[in-house]
Structure formats: C-alpha cells, structure tokens
Amino acid sequence: MPRIEGTNSILHPQYIVGFVDGEGCFCVIISKHNTLKSKKEVRCIFEIEVREDDKPILEAIKKTLGCGKIYLLDYTRYSKWRAHAKFKVSNLPEIINKIIPFFEKNQLKAKKRKSFEIFKKIALMIQNKDHLHLKGIEKIEALRNKMNK
Numbered sequence: 001m002p003r004i005e006g007t008n009s010i011l012h013p014q015y016i017v018g019f020v021d022g023e024g025c026f027c028v029i030i031s032k033h034n035t036l037k038s039k040k041e042v043r044c045i046f047e048i049e050v051r052e053d054d055k056p057i058l059e060a061i062k063k064t065l066g067c068g069k070i071y072l073l074d075y076t077r078y079s080k081w082r083a084h085a086k087f088k089v090s091n092l093p094e095i096i097n098k099i100i101p102f103f104e105k106n107q108l109k110a111k112k113r114k115s116f117e118i119f120k121k122i123a124l125m126i127q128n129k130d131h132l133h134l135k136g137i138e139k140i141e142a143l144r145n146k147m148n149k
Helices: 013-023 052-067 091-104 113-126 132-146
Strands: 024-032 040-051 068-074 083-087
Touching: 013 024, 013 040, 013 052, 013 091, 024 113, 024 132, 040 052, 040 091, 040 113, 040 132, 052 068, 052 083, 052 091, 091 113, 091 132, 113 132
Parallel strands: none
Antiparallel strands: 024 040, 040 083, 068 083
C-alpha cells in the first residue's frame, strides 16, 4: 500500500474497493420539492465518512477517483464523538463518468456490491430523465427500497 501521509498518494484500486466495502455508502435521496412537476427530487450520493484523523485517506481516495469533495463534520453536541471527515460525490456527471466506471472495472466484493448495482441503475434512470415523471419515481423508490439491506 502506498504512503497516505499527504494528498499526493494515488491508491491501488483494490485498496479503494476494500475501503468502500467497509466504510462507503451508495445512497439515493428522494425529497419533497415544490417547484418540480413531480414534487420530488431524486439525488444519488456516494460517500465515505471516517474520523477526522483519517482525512488523509479520503484525500488520497479523492485524488485517485478524480472527483468529489471533502467536508469536515464536528459533532460537538455529542460529547464522546470525535470530529469526522466525509468524502462525498453528489454531482451526477461525476457519478456517471467517474464513480460508476471505477466500480464496474473494480468490483466490490461484499454486500455493498448489490447496493452499487441498484445505485447505478437509478443514476442511469436519472440521466435518462426517468425521475421527472411519476412512474419513473415509483420505479426508483422500489429499487431504492432494495438497497443497503
């Protein structure tokens, strides 16, 4: 494994696969949106959250994948929790052009693989504008209900 001291490290794809199998999340958010015809907004999000002292690994993952943003999360209301860092990709073109091709080429090994496959279907449905009508949203909701189980 390469050094992870700074942000100059490029990681081996299988290292990222293993890390995401353990710490990553593929999720689909459906929320109310009054200005849309369907009244619902659908977003795909890929994220990894770790303690803040592990932020360098997120920086290396971000550099290797070539997309996403890193956020610092301070859970001060929880006295025993430490601050966290989150790597997040929510931009649909980055999901379609970076995240999906990466995990198609470098397949997940654990149960997260099923969630990724559903995530991919939903992202492609959004790209095809299926989320803009009621039947499409119903299909997306049915698929989303099968994720992360």
